[in-house]
Amino acid sequence: QKEVEQNSGPLSVPEGAIASLNCTYSDRGSQSFFWYRQYSGKSPELIMFIYSNGDKEDGRFTAQLNKASQYVSLLIRDSQPSDSATYLCAVNGGFQKLVFGTGTRLLVSP
């Protein structure tokens, strides 16, 4: 079992819709959770991180964390074509080990 799992996609949504990206993790001791966006040929860039159960909102983005279910998600409201990218979930467990999932490719069509 991989430590961090994501559906590879592609996830296709029309412009203006809500995109929902999901991630599960195996280490119950994990303490902080990150969503990165990566455009083709570029380095990952942080969208947001969360470490408490519940929701965290930043503009059009909302991260949701459920530690009991070992589940973290990212909602993108009012999706734009410029949001088309690969979204990487990362989990920081013990000893500063930062592990990434395989990423979900999001396609937003005009």
Place this chain on the structure above:
Amino acid sequence: NAGVTQTPKFQVLKTGQSMTLQCAQDMNHNSMYWYRQDPGMGLRLIYYSASEGTTDKGEVPNGYNVSRLNKREFSLRLESAAPSQTSVYFCASHPGMNTEAFFGQGTRLTVV
């Protein structure tokens, strides 16, 4: 403010050659990481260093060695390159648990 600097940006090696990928950060971060990225595979952790003087294996350490030379620098060495090591390599640094990790611009390595 340079952030995380990786060298080289591109490299072509012949099978069996050795090389070292360099990474330096100027943000005084404790933790540093090496990842490889292959199509459809996300970022796979090769080695990491939680603090100066310590290194630990990640998911895919075979064929690689690392050195945490000081707090700023974390190098990745391929002793005998193989075509399976063709990939994009990213170095990252991280100040602490609930904070952002910063990435270098990546090294595209091709082994022929």
